[in-house]
Amino acid sequence: MSTQTRKIKIRKANEALILEAAEKIFAISGYKGAATGDIAREAGIPKANLHYYFKTKFRLYREVLEHILDDWMAAAPIFDTRHEPEDVLRSYVTAKMEFSRQRPYGSRVWAREIMSGAPVLDDFLGTTLKAWLEERVRIIRRWIHEEKIRPVDPHALMYMIWATTQHYADFEQQIMILNGGKAFSERRYRQRTNEVVRLVLNSVGL
Amino acid sequence: MSTQTRKIKIRKANEALILEAAEKIFAISGYKGAATGDIAREAGIPKANLHYYFKTKFRLYREVLEHILDDWMAAAPIFDTRHEPEDVLRSYVTAKMEFSRQRPYGSRVWAREIMSGAPVLDDFLGTTLKAWLEERVRIIRRWIHEEKIRPVDPHALMYMIWATTQHYADFEQQIMILNGGKAFSERRYRQRTNEVVRLVLNSVGL
DNA sequence: ACGTATCTTGACCATTGGGTCAAGATACCA
DNA sequence: TGGTATCTTGACCCAATGGTCAAGATACGT
Numbered sequence: 001m002s003t004q005t006r007k008i009k010i011r012k013a014n015e016a017l018i019l020e021a022a023e024k025i026f027a028i029s030g031y032k033g034a035a036t037g038d039i040a041r042e043a044g045i046p047k048a049n050l051h052y053y054f055k056t057k058f059r060l061y062r063e064v065l066e067h068i069l070d071d072w073m074a075a076a077p078i079f080d081t082r083h084e085p086e087d088v089l090r091s092y093v094t095a096k097m098e099f100s101r102q103r104p105y106g107s108r109v110w111a112r113e114i115m116s117g118a119p120v121l122d123d124f125l126g127t128t129l130k131a132w133l134e135e136r137v138r139i140i141r142r143w144i145h146e147e148k149i150r151p152v153d154p155h156a157l158m159y160m161i162w163a164t165t166q167h168y169a170d171f172e173q174q175i176m177i178l179n180g181g182k183a184f185s186e187r188r189y190r191q192r193t194n195e196v197v198r199l200v201l202n203s204v205g206l
Numbered sequence: 207m208s209t210q211t212r213k214i215k216i217r218k219a220n221e222a223l224i225l226e227a228a229e230k231i232f233a234i235s236g237y238k239g240a241a242t243g244d245i246a247r248e249a250g251i252p253k254a255n256l257h258y259y260f261k262t263k264f265r266l267y268r269e270v271l272e273h274i275l276d277d278w279m280a281a282a283p284i285f286d287t288r289h290e291p292e293d294v295l296r297s298y299v300t301a302k303m304e305f306s307r308q309r310p311y312g313s314r315v316w317a318r319e320i321m322s323g324a325p326v327l328d329d330f331l332g333t334t335l336k337a338w339l340e341e342r343v344r345i346i347r348r349w350i351h352e353e354k355i356r357p358v359d360p361h362a363l364m365y366m367i368w369a370t371t372q373h374y375a376d377f378e379q380q381i382m383i384l385n386g387g388k389a390f391s392e393r394r395y396r397q398r399t400n401e402v403v404r405l406v407l408n409s410v411g412l
Numbered sequence: 413a414c415g416t417a418t419c420t421t422g423a424c425c426a427t428t429g430g431g432t433c434a435a436g437a438t439a440c441c442a
Numbered sequence: 443t444g445g446t447a448t449c450t451t452g453a454c455c456c457a458a459t460g461g462t463c464a465a466g467a468t469a470c471g472t
Contacts, residue, residue: 010439010448010449011449014449027321028321028322028323029239029322030235030236030239030318032235032236032238032239032240033235033236033238033239034238035428035429035430036429036431037429037430045450045451046450046451046452047431047451048431048432048433048451048452048453049450051430051431051432052448052449052451053449055431056430056431057430057431111317111321111376111377112236112318112321114376114377114379114380115233115234115314115317115318115376115377115379116235117234117379118379118380118383122383125380125383125384126387130384133384150408152401152404152405153398153401155384156398156401156402156405157405159370159373159374159377159381160366160370160373163372163377164365164366164369167365167366167368167369168365170317170320170321171317171321171365173320173321173323173324174320174324174331175365177324177328177331177332177336178331178335178339178361181332192359195358195359195362196362196366198358199358199362199363199410200409202356202408202410202411203405203406203408203409204405204408205408216418216419216469217418217419220419241458241459241460242459242461243458243459243460251420251421252420253460253461254420254421254422254423254461254462254463255419255421257461257462258418258419258420258421259419262460262461263459263460263461414471414472415470415471415472416471417468417469417471418467418469418470419467419468419469420465420466420467420468421463421465421466421467422463422464422465422466423462423463423464423465424461424462424463425460425461425462425463426459426460426461427461428457428458428459428460429456429457429458429459430455430456430457430458431454431455431456431457432453432454432455432456433451433452433453433454434452434453434454435451435452435453436449437448437449437450437451438447438448438449438450439446439447439448439449440445440446440447440448441444441445441446442443442444442445
């Protein structure tokens with residue numbers, strides 16, 4: 001193994017470790033509320049070491065957000081691969097529910113960023129996300145025009161899907177408490193996912 | 207006016223002023239991230255004065271949450287006053303949308319509290335809110351039994367309503383950016399409210 | 413007008429927290 | 443094995459922040 005490779009390996013491993021810890025702490029405490037010392041402790045390294053890999057807390061935060069965006073957008077293409085509205089919506093809602101299950105902290109960091117006024121995501125929202133959304137809106141309009149689904153406000157529909165699926169990540173704690181203090185089992189979560197799919201499909205008349 | 211009354215008047219006025227400022231700052235920065243100095247500046251008073259009315263930041267935070275709970279629960283009885291599912295759901299969704307419009311900061315403080323693990327609301331969620339929810343669940347089950355709506359998972363439905371309506375408060379900034387950078391007009395928001403109502407009604411087969 | 417309770421506020425204190433630094437430890441190649 | 447680049451870490455610095463205090467200012471009943 002070359003020096004280069006070795007170095008890169010150590011760096012990548014430590015960066016990944018720190019990013020994961022940071023995502024959790026930022027999710028729980030918010031940007032301002034998160035202490036780099038807490039993040040370092042969560043990662044099991046000294047604070048100075050964290051600052052060796054990420055010069056500033058802000059840079060670290062930005063990279064955490066970028067990570068989340070990558071994974072968030074990964075669920076995006078699903079909207080295109082199938083063609084019947086029912087298949088597309090089912091796949092998309094299922095993928096979003098899966099994301100909420102797998103990456104609850106990521107979803108919360110996103111939510112907090114928006115609630116803080118989206119100082120960092122502002123640009124992304126206005127360009128990439130807006131373009132992506134408008135494309136899906138166009139697809140939905142086509143479905144309506146072809147009378148494949150009942151006439152709905154496409155934006156209202158998309159927001160309902162986002163809100164509902166992300167709710168299972170962002171409000172996980174509330175859901176757990178309302179569920180008698182115990183978390184959903186794998187199986188129960190899959191059933192719930194199907195229920196959400198059915199609600200969404202019915203909302204557009206499918 | 208008696209001394210007592212006068213004193214109380216000054217105190218109440220200042221407390222209200224501080225609580226409003228605090229709700230905004232907590233909504234934007236989170237509990238840990240919010241500085242009492244910022245809250246004081248937002249309220250237009252010196253920090254020492256704020257601490258005269260609220261001994262600690264934590265006490266202030268708790269009172270802000272209590273305020274929000276009061277208003278949140280105010281929308282709750284609507285679920286009972288009318289009897290046909292369609293009327294009940296329409297009124298409830300409309301009330302929640304109205305709350306998101308009028309008190310966006312309150313909704314965000316709530317969301318942040320839950321995402322932090324609900325350290326303060328924990329008790330409320332497990333008792334009052336759980337009881338309230340289970341009562342509504344029972345009502346929904348009755349509707350299903352009477353075949354007034356199609357069979358849905360009552361919890362999944364309630365969470366969809368909460369998530370979707372609160373989305374308009376918590377993600378206001380994102381919605382604005384996706385709307386081309388301009389906020390919804392009163393009229394547009396009312397239209398959107400009706401769209402949300404229709405989506406919800408359709409989701410249960412109405 | 414006087415006395416008392418409340419309110420106001422600048423100055424101050426102790427702790428926390430982001431970020432730096434320099435002295436080692438480690439890894440790898442020649 | 444020696445040299446160099448990277449990595450690790452305790453100690454340290456300074457600005458920000460929650461909270462205190464004591465000296466006034468204000469309000470109001472008598």
